[in-house]
Amino acid sequence: MIESTLEQLCNLYTDLTSEEVEILKNVSSTLQLYADLNNAYMFIDCKMRDSEHAIVVAEAFSKSSETIYENSVVGKIVFDSFEPGVFYSYRTGKKSLNSHAVTQEGKSVDQSVIPIKNKMHQVIGVLISEKEIFKHLPFSDSHKNVSFGQEELSAIFSGSPNEMPMISDLLMEIFLLTDKNNRLIYANPAGVNFITEMSQMNEIRNQNILELLPFIQPIYDFKEDVFIFDLTVDRKNLIVKKVRMRDKEQLKGTLLIIQDVTELRTKEKELMMKSVFIKEIHHRVKNNLQTVASLLRLQMRKGFPEESKVYFEDTLNRIYSISSVYEIILANTDADDEDVNIIELTKKVSSTMVLNEIHKKINLIIQTNGNKILTTSRKAVSIALIINELVQNSLKHAFPEDSHGEIEVSFYSSKDFLELHIFDNGVGISKPKSSLGLEIVHNLVMNDLNGEFRYLPVEQGTHAVITFPISSEVVIYYEKENTDS
Ligand SMILES: Nc1ncnc2c1ncn2[C@@H]1O[C@H](COP(=O)(O)OP(=O)(O)OP(=O)(O)O)[C@@H](O)[C@H]1O
Ligand SMILES: [Mg+2]
Structure with a gap:
């Protein structure tokens, strides 16, 4: 072919x-x-x-x-x-x-x-x-x-060449012009500083550029007339643009525009190090949480009064909800992405709890209403714990053993507020006597989310609503309508 x-x-x-x-x-x-x-x-x-x-x-x-x-x-x-x-x-x-x-x-x-x-x-x-x-x-x-x-x-400059500086004199970039014999015929102030620093020579005018800056040699040898090179010289990171000027085939001179990007590259490296460091901390937090969970499970296996088992399980669920936040951050493909997708977190936390409830047949519905919600890890930990407590309550209290029912978690957003609804079609709360679970929810909603927690009156089941303001830490994107179950 x-x-x-x-x-x-x-x-x-x-x-x-x-x-x-x-x-x-x-x-x-x-x-x-x-x-x-x-x-x-x-x-x-x-x-x-x-x-x-x-x-x-x-x-x-x-x-x-x-x-x-x-x-x-x-x-x-x-x-x-x-x-x-x-x-x-x-x-x-x-x-x-x-x-x-x-x-x-x-x-x-x-x-x-x-x-x-x-x-x-x-x-x-x-x-x-x-x-x-x-x-x-x-x-x-x-x-x-x-x-x-x-x-x-050009009209401005041609009128009074001595009264105004050339544009290149005002630029941070280094401008150098050499003639056909590679002699330096123009250098802007940044260029003069650069050459005197690099060559330690005071007299640079009309000198051969390749003697003043020997590291430029490969650039002059390179056959292309127009090219951009990345150079590292004496710990300096340089971007060098070369433009050869010709009249027909005859070389007239060469223009070099050099940008010193050392500071920029150092900043880039620092930023990269910082995000690697933060990622490492997330890893450690997640691993430590897993160690705490393993210790609790070990304790549970050692045998203890049956009535304490439920407290250990509640605690394990809470630890699992927090570590879900870090799993989501660590799974983000973008290393700098510190945001947690709340819908993904809700699915992760609530579906694991529902699957663990093997004696009841529960249908879990997560209704995003087109919202994609991103938030910081700090707020995400609070939201994960709130969802954990409320879904856990529905699973634990709303449905008797061997029964079936439905739990729905939905998100509604307005311009300024986000509403999180957790609804079940179970037996309903007769008189909510606050224990540790609801106390955690009250505290997190009030102190961490600056929001409000209440139960709405419903004919059947329980309907909890959390309302909190959308802030710079909570960003909402509107997506195509979808319902997951
Ligand atoms: N969805 C629900 N359906 C029926 N009753 C509920 C529901 N949610 C809460 N309750 C009632 O409210 C009470 C208080 O809930 P809370 O979460 O504070 O405590 P808990 O679940 O009993 O224990 P824990 O502190 O481990 O969460 C529960 O004991 C239960 O009687
Ligand atoms: Mg509870």
Whole structure:
């Protein structure tokens, strides 16, 4: 089988499926037509696997058009900072129009980008059309640009070059320009500081950059004219952008834009360490709770008065409810995700209790009413304990042995409040005499959730309601209606 270049590049550098590559091949078969029709350059770019960059997988250009690109660009890497339109379409799935976009070869073009999507409407590539802007054409304001007003800016500076600093003088980034012999002909203040610090030389003007900064050598040796490198030098993390400027094939000079991202990388590492540390603490809390539960179970097996058994079981259930919170946090795939999904927690806590009640046939219904509720581990522990006590009460007191019935847990939300209803169709509470269970519920609802706990009058069974305010610690998303049982 003969593979096309597009197919080869996609297989080598992207995660696209063969079906998606077929879609791109179909689009690429029409590129030449559109290039001829519009007198334009046409490209297809695709995002690269495990990388922030994209790669050109197909191109076509009209024979009669002026050459924007000296050489074929198929197989070239495309960077976000040089081609924002391409990445805008990738991110948003929308069309991008840039007048005066600058190509990676330094030419000014009118660029249109549209996303190419698969059957699931995911962006698999972008189709780009570029036309060179001729100098005699007036500045067109018809399209909104990523940067605009170049004419006005150059007019300001060309009038009084000595009165105002160059823009690059005001930037934090290091700007360096070398001539065709690699001699330093421009450095902004950040650049001067950087070079004097790294080279320990005071006289840097017109010096060879490769002698001043020997670690730049591989960047200058690298054959691509436009490239972004990540460098680590003397514990400094640098992002170096290189742009070679050519007149036809002749090298005129090289522009280096260097960003010192050491502080950023250190902060990233600190944040990562912090989230790993917090995760480790959650692990330990969960393991310690399991140890306490095992000790209690061991004590139960050692034999003790039958009437104490129920207290041990209640305590085990409470410990299990708290440890469910940590199990949910630890199962979150996102390492930084500290939030607990309350619906998931409710299902976990109440279904385990119902399954343990082997002498009764209980139908458990959890009604989310479209709510997805996320909260902090502290509030989640309180909610888990409240659900544990109330569902446990329904299981224990509402239905006699060998009977069957229904327990429903539902969530209702308004703009400011969340309501948690626990209802059973059992014998009902005649006169609630508060024991430890209801005392726990009262305390947690009042002190931890700043809410209210009450029983609603019902014809049959028991209906408990907890109402508490939605705060920054309790976030609610509305989802499609669903009922689980
Ligand atoms: N859903 C219910 N159906 C019927 N009676 C209930 C229900 N919920 C509570 N009760 C009554 O209210 C009383 C108080 O409940 P509470 O949870 O405070 O104590 P408990 O369940 O007896 O013991 P524990 O302290 O272990 O929870 C119970 O003993 C029971 O008589
Ligand atoms: Mg109870």
